[in-house]
Amino acid sequence: MNRNQALGDLKTIRQIMKRTQKEAGRHSGWFILIAGVLWLVGFTANQFVPEYAGWTWAAVNLGGMIAMGWTGIRLTRRSDVRTTWWKPIFFFWVILAAFAILLGWLFDANDSVQIGLLAILAAALGYVQIGAIFQSLHISITGILVAAMAIGAFFLIPDHFLLAMALLGGGLLIGSGLWMIRSRT
Amino acid sequence: MGELNPLIHQPTRLRIMAALASLEPNEKADFGFLRDLLELTDGNLSVHLQKLEEAGYVDIEKAFEGRRPKTWVSITPAGHDAFSEHVDALAKIIYN
Numbered sequence: 643m644n645r646n647q648a649l650g651d652l653k654t655i656r657q658i659m660k661r662t663q664k665e666a667g668r669h670s671g672w673f674i675l676i677a678g679v680l681w682l683v684g685f686t687a688n689q690f691v692p693e694y695a696g697w698t699w700a701a702v703n704l705g706g707m708i709a710m711g712w713t714g715i716r717l718t719r720r721s722d723v724r725t726t727w728w729k730p731i732f733f734f735w736v737i738l739a740a741f742a743i744l745l746g747w748l749f750d751a752n753d754s755v756q757i758g759l760l761a762i763l764a765a766a767l768g769y770v771q772i773g774a775i776f777q778s779l780h781i782s783i784t785g786i787l788v789a790a791m792a793i794g795a796f797f798l799i800p801d802h803f804l805l806a807m808a809l810l811g812g813g814l815l816i817g818s819g820l821w822m823i824r825s826r827t
Numbered sequence: 828m829g830e831l832n833p834l835i836h837q838p839t840r841l842r843i844m845a846a847l848a849s850l851e852p853n854e855k856a857d858f859g860f861l862r863d864l865l866e867l868t869d870g871n872l873s874v875h876l877q878k879l880e881e882a883g884y885v886d887i888e889k890a891f892e893g894r895r896p897k898t899w900v901s902i903t904p905a906g907h908d909a910f911s912e913h914v915d916a917l918a919k920i921i922y923n
Contacts, residue, residue, distance in 0.1 A: 658865070
């Protein structure tokens with residue numbers, strides 16, 4: 643075998659590996675899509691009906707857990723790639739959420755904008771890390787964009803931060819999720 | 828540094844091994860998923876998987892999910908090692 647043939651084989655291997663990972667991870671777009679819908683509903687409630695925001699978030703989080711659990715079970719049954727990653731991913735998010743709550747308590751975050759920013763940055767960190775673990779540049783970039791958008795809105799349009807997060811943050815996650823679900827190699 | 832593996836060197840088997848090696852440990856791929864991903868026919872994929880299974884490089888598990896038969900394919904540790912050695916050998920050809 644000569645050098646060019648070896649180069650060709652390595653190129654083929656890289657392409658197939660990339661395509662397989664992309665196809666295998668396509669279903670994770672559903673979870674990002676669901677998260678986007680939760681953000682849209684929750685932050686919209688924060689902005690327009692702050693007196694009901696707590697209840698709305700409680701309902702949204704409960705609904706989100708049920709929707710994600712149901713989606714996870716359905717996808718596991720239908721999926722083309724059987725994975726054992728669901729449990730570690732679930733516990734990763736639980737630990738990250740606990741860490742964010744602890745930070746909020748330690749630093750006495752006491753208004754909806756500060757709490758919102760903390761929750762968004764924790765979620766963005768989660769996306770970046772999950773993207774790094776699964777070598778999905780798309781998920782990592784989504785996390786970075788969400789964080790950049792949140793920090794920008796916090797300083798530039800603090801009065802409309804919650805609405806911006808509902809529309810831009812939620813919209814970005816919904817768009818990103820749809821792109822992942824629909825993208826074909 | 829390993830040598831080129833004649834079994835994996837065959838183009839279709841190289842692509843099958845690359846696809847399976849890219850999955851996380853303990854992940855299994857559905858037969859139909861591999862067939863569509865690699866644009867192979869059922870028969871072609873079956874023949875090559877059988878050869879890889881005989882060599883101990885892949886595990887093939889047939890199961891029923893509800894009423895639907897499913898065939899799950901995964902790479903074995905020996906398959907992983909053989910594939911890594913093959914890739915090393917390709918790199919050696921390029922860089923020597």
